Amino acid sequence: TQTETVLEVNNIEVIYNHVILVLKGVSLKVPKGGITALLGGNGAGKTTTLKAISGLLASERGEVTKGSILHNGENTAEKDPADLVKRGVVQVMEGRHCFEHLTVEENLLTGAYTRSDGKGAVAADLEMVYNYFPRLRERRKSQAGYTSGGEQQMTAIGRALMSRPETILLDEPSMGLAPQLVEQIFGIVKSVNENEGVTFLLAEQNTNVALRFAHYGYILESGRVVMDGPAAELRENPDVKEFYLGMS
Numbered sequence: 001t002q003t004e005t006v007l008e009v010n011n012i013e014v015i016y017n018h019v020i021l022v023l024k025g026v027s028l029k030v031p032k033g034g035i036t037a038l039l040g041g042n043g044a045g046k047t048t049t050l051k052a053i054s055g056l057l058a059s060e061r062g063e064v065t066k067g068s069i070l071h072n073g074e075n076t077a078e079k080d081p082a083d084l085v086k087r088g089v090v091q092v093m094e095g096r097h098c099f100e101h102l103t104v105e106e107n108l109l110t111g112a113y114t115r116s117d118g119k120g121a122v123a124a125d126l127e128m129v130y131n132y133f134p135r136l137r138e139r140r141k142s143q144a145g146y147t148s149g150g151e152q153q154m155t156a157i158g159r160a161l162m163s164r165p166e167t168i169l170l171d172e173p174s175m176g177l178a179p180q181l182v183e184q185i186f187g188i189v190k191s192v193n194e195n196e197g198v199t200f201l202l203a204e205q206n207t208n209v210a211l212r213f214a215h216y217g218y219i220l221e222s223g224r225v226v227m228d229g230p231a232a233e234l235r236e237n238p239d240v241k242e243f244y245l246g247m248s
């Protein structure tokens, strides 16, 4: 059966500051309702790819100079982040990015600012977020800046969920977190994917965990896709094992 493609990136080039060519023709397809992983080492271009999709490049003096980005068939390469959020695409940035002076709950509520479906619906979604992240319910009155790294990552994902997205772009959710916590967060991502039908495109350096939870993976090296395939196949691929899974 043919699955619908929610996002299609076609041969994009991205340049920073008019001179630094960082993506040299990246193409990928994100199937609706799936978890797709963008893998590769430091500086491979994962974050840049996510930002190109979410419209966050412009604020970094980056631009897509070639290729197209189709969201449900429409080219969104020139759209700004707020527009993309309204269309259902939201990025969770690397490094948690909470509003440190707001409480956990206030942070979550900021995610709902683009919605116009009323307080009741927002309250119901807050409840949904607390059900996925019971820890956030316990910490809801705490100032986000004083919560742990794991709690801040949960808050960042929860805030994205509050916009009722179709697709979440998740940048390096494992960064700086203990293995057990990484496992827990990926487990929650998987249940959100399965229960709410939210599509995920996640960038990860932790190939091992990403390929256990994702359905499909793309490996980037120096701004190019060097390999892609179903996660189960990539996990068994000798090159992936040697270079990315740390075992030969």
Ligand code: ATP
Pocket (backbone or CB within 6 Å): 016, 017, 020, 022, 040, 041, 042, 043, 044, 045, 046, 047, 048, 049, 060, 061, 062, 172, 203, 205
């Ligand atoms: P990381 O895991 O370190 O974030 P990544 O795969 O996400 O790695 P990018 O952050 O996309 O990689 O960076 C790709 C390349 O683009 C790197 O060489 C980086 O130095 C460069 N780069 C990133 N942001 C900018 C910027 N704002 N201006 C200039 N160059 C940048």
